[in-house]
Amino acid sequence: VLLPRATTFIRAQRLVDRLGIEVTLASETFQHTGSFKYRAAHRVACARPQRHLIAASSGNFGQALAAACAATKKQCTIVMPSTSSQVKVEATRSYGAEVQLIDVDRVSRVERLAELSALFPSAFVVSATDDPDVIEGNATLGAEIAELSQSCDVVVAPVGGGALAAGIIVGLRREDFPARVVGAEPSIANDAARSLRAGRRVTNDREPRTLADGARSLCLGARSWEILEESGTEVVEVSELAIALAVRLLFSHANLKAEPTGALAIAALLAAPEQFRERSCCCVVTGGNVDSALYCSLISSSGDL
Amino acid sequence: VLLPRATTFIRAQRLVDRLGIEVTLASETFQHTGSFKYRAAHRVACARPQRHLIAASSGNFGQALAAACAATKKQCTIVMPSTSSQVKVEATRSYGAEVQLIDVDRVSRVERLAELSALFPSAFVVSATDDPDVIEGNATLGAEIAELSQSCDVVVAPVGGGALAAGIIVGLRREDFPARVVGAEPSIANDAARSLRAGRRVTNDREPRTLADGARSLCLGARSWEILEESGTEVVEVSELAIALAVRLLFSHANLKAEPTGALAIAALLAAPEQFRERSCCCVVTGGNVDSALYCSLISSSGDL
Numbered sequence: 001v002l003l004p005r006a007t008t009f010i011r012a013q014r015l016v017d018r019l020g021i022e023v024t025l026a027s028e029t030f031q032h033t034g035s036f037k038y039r040a041a042h043r044v045a046c047a048r049p050q051r052h053l054i055a056a057s058s059g060n061f062g063q064a065l066a067a068a069c070a071a072t073k074k075q076c077t078i079v080m081p082s083t084s085s086q087v088k089v090e091a092t093r094s095y096g097a098e099v100q101l102i103d104v105d106r107v108s109r110v111e112r113l114a115e116l117s118a119l120f121p122s123a124f125v126v127s128a129t130d131d132p133d134v135i136e137g138n139a140t141l142g143a144e145i146a147e148l149s150q151s152c153d154v155v156v157a158p159v160g161g162g163a164l165a166a167g168i169i170v171g172l173r174r175e176d177f178p179a180r181v182v183g184a185e186p187s188i189a190n191d192a193a194r195s196l197r198a199g200r201r202v203t204n205d206r207e208p209r210t211l212a213d214g215a216r217s218l219c220l221g222a223r224s225w226e227i228l229e230e231s232g233t234e235v236v237e238v239s240e241l242a243i244a245l246a247v248r249l250l251f252s253h254a255n256l257k258a259e260p261t262g263a264l265a266i267a268a269l270l271a272a273p274e275q276f277r278e279r280s281c282c283c284v285v286t287g288g289n290v291d292s293a294l295y296c297s298l299i300s301s302s303g304d305l
Numbered sequence: 306v307l308l309p310r311a312t313t314f315i316r317a318q319r320l321v322d323r324l325g326i327e328v329t330l331a332s333e334t335f336q337h338t339g340s341f342k343y344r345a346a347h348r349v350a351c352a353r354p355q356r357h358l359i360a361a362s363s364g365n366f367g368q369a370l371a372a373a374c375a376a377t378k379k380q381c382t383i384v385m386p387s388t389s390s391q392v393k394v395e396a397t398r399s400y401g402a403e404v405q406l407i408d409v410d411r412v413s414r415v416e417r418l419a420e421l422s423a424l425f426p427s428a429f430v431v432s433a434t435d436d437p438d439v440i441e442g443n444a445t446l447g448a449e450i451a452e453l454s455q456s457c458d459v460v461v462a463p464v465g466g467g468a469l470a471a472g473i474i475v476g477l478r479r480e481d482f483p484a485r486v487v488g489a490e491p492s493i494a495n496d497a498a499r500s501l502r503a504g505r506r507v508t509n510d511r512e513p514r515t516l517a518d519g520a521r522s523l524c525l526g527a528r529s530w531e532i533l534e535e536s537g538t539e540v541v542e543v544s545e546l547a548i549a550l551a552v553r554l555l556f557s558h559a560n561l562k563a564e565p566t567g568a569l570a571i572a573a574l575l576a577a578p579e580q581f582r583e584r585s586c587c588c589v590v591t592g593g594n595v596d597s598a599l600y601c602s603l604i605s606s607s608g609d610l
Contacts, residue, residue, distance in 0.1 A: 008313055010335045013372075014396070029560040030315045067318075087557070091319070248597075252392070255334040255593030257562045288560030292553075296601035 001046065002071045004039045004137075005031050007144050012254035019249075021269050021276045024150055026141070027256060027285040033091070035214075035262075035287030036164060037064035037128070040137030044126050045072045047133050052123035054116050055079070056109035058160075058213045059088030060261075060287050061128040066097035077123070079112050081207065081216070085291045104207045108218070129161020130221025138164050142171020145179070145282055152179050154276065157284040158264035159183035159192045159235055160215040162224030164286065169231050179282070182275070183228070183235035184268035186210035186243065191219050192228070193235040201225050211243050211298075214261030214286065236268040236275065242305060243267045247298040250285065259290035260298070270305055306351065307376045309344045309442075310336050312449050317559035324554075324574055326581045329455055331446070332561060332590040338396070340519075340567075340592030341469060342369035342433070345442030349431050350377045352438050357428035359421050360384070361414035363465075363518045364393030365566075365592050366433040371402035382428070384417050386512065386521070390596045409512045413523070434466020435526025443469050447476020450484070450587055457484050459581065462589040463569035464488035464497045464540055465520040467529030469591065474536050484587070487580070488533070488540035489573035491515035491548065496524050497533070498540040506530050516548050516603075519566030519591065541573040541580065547610055548572045552603040555590065564595040565603070575610055 010025040028036035037057075041064035045053065052075040055065050062078035069076035076097035080089060081104045092099050102112050117125050128134060145155055145168065155172070157165045165183050172179055185192050189208035195201050203219040210216060220228065238246075246263035249270075250256040258266075265283035269276050315330040333341035342362075346369035350358065357380040360370050367383035374381035381402040385394060386409045397404050407417050422430050433439060450460055450473065460477070462470045470488050477484055490497050494513035500506050508524040515521060525533065543551075551568035554575075555561040563571075570588035574581050 034560050251562060251597065255339050255562050257556060257560050292556065292604045296605060299597045300601060
């Protein structure tokens with residue numbers, strides 16, 4: 001059984017100079033299957049007794065669960081939006097999973113999962129955003145950040161369903177590490193920011209078409225929401241332009257290939273630099289799986305904030 | 306004084322599956338200044354008493370020496386071919402070095418260095434390929450590979466002036482590590498392969514215009530040549546197409562941004578797979594500094610071998 005890989009910490013001086021912020025990257029782009037999702041998928045696949053796991057995923061959790069099921073010799077079915085990037089669909093299939101593509105404007109992931117659950121009563125449906133094992137799997141990244149030798153006042157992490165930020169909070173607490181966690185979320189998919197302002201979970205009407213395809217979920221998971229709310233976590237909203245610029249800066253100033261969702265934390269530093277100056281930041285780069293056509297359009301763009 | 310960063314070992318399952326060869330990457334793309342050259346530059350800048358260092362470099366050694374001189378508060382002059390990539394010229398200047406661009410078809414680097422040496426008699430001219438401190442600096446990478454927990458029968462490393470392969474040989478020997486070192490060199494810049502066949506150092510007539518700009522040197526350094534020859538090192542020659550494909554595979558199957566020179570070792574596995582099957586290979590990815598325009602043309606190409 002393939003164990004999760006330790007994160008790759010990178011301090012890129014040219015990126016630090018460009019941002020004017022002390023930043024260390026915690027890159028999960030070299031994690032098995034190319035994103036942090038393998039941490040949770042591995043934990044779920046090992047912990048659950050069922051021989052068939054089903055999940056909905058905009059891509060990276062699907063790949064990760066497919067690989068974790070292959071490693072534990074389990075059957076795997078993944079529901080993906082038909083707008084998912086082709087590399088993610090192909091990679092998921094390459095690990096032996098069955099992929100079901102759905103038009104998310106016509107049927108929600110939740111509805112399709114309910115149908116599959118009825119069809120395969122002995123299977124287990126994994127919530128990529130809210131399974132306790134998912135949050136625990138992500139907590140391992142918090143524990144690794146707590147062991148970082150450099151100082152770290154703030155950990156900045158992308159927010160989709162919230163299980164990554166929640167897991168990091170859990171992992172840091174367990175190690176008594178005092179860093180704050182700040183979420184980074186696309187402005188056009190800002191259910192987490194709106195939820196924290198409203199004091200209750202708010203849901204997007206439909207899956208937003210942000211570049212950050214890992215943050216297209218409709219709302220925070222219930223457990224993740226509880227953890228984010230009681231810890232008073234802040235969320236920085238970022239524009240699509242900031243996401244594109246962040247992908248480009250990671251390419252040009254850190255030699256790091258990141259997917260748009262993976263660049264959200266750096267986009268937050270671009271969007272609200274005053275919140276991060278005079279602080280030591282650890283930015284989680286969650287994944288690197290992106291089509292070459294989209295990637296080239298992002299790194300070749302010339303827009304600035 | 307900024308110490309060199311330990312190399313980043315990456316085992317990318319999709320790349321292993323695609324190549325059909327057990328390969329671990331030793332990536333120097335996150336080394337300070339984005340290439341392995343900082344190891345040697347740091348050592349030279351610390352070891353030499355002179356307050357002004359001069360070197361010729363197609364780019365990465367220049368950046369590295371500039372950064373090492375900045376860290377040790379020394380003056381730095383770098384001679385670069387006028388065909389060097391713009392990012393490398395700008396990065397070198399950003400570290401405070403003076404950059405002198407030359408048309409290599411009209412004046413060789415050696416000639417220009419001789420002129421500068423006469424002009425600045427108290428300065429020290431560093432040979433990027435042959436200074437004993439350069440080979441020693443590169444030997445630290447051999448020592449890190451020797452500590453790798455996985456098995457490793459063969460280390461594949463790009464060959465330009467030969468100081469990297471020579472340094473790795475020195476480092477592995479010092480640790481009594483039995484792996485063989487195999488060089489990877491562009492076919493259109495094959496002075497090392499020709500030298501090893503002829504039993505004497507052969508020189509290219511002019512700097513070859515290979516994609517792998519770090520391998521455009523005219524000939525092996527004298528010390529590096531001695532080490533490569535007495536150790537019976539083999540060199541695999543690779544086509545420009547194989548270099549492009551290797552850059553693309555590192556992008557798509559390992560999430561790793563590599564410059565063309567950095568992809569030479571993977572190109573060698575593509576060019577001569579039969580030499581590497583049934584072996585555990587460690588491929589050194591020497592650097593990641595590449596213009597976005599060139600990079601996009603490489604990862605968007607559809608050629609195969």
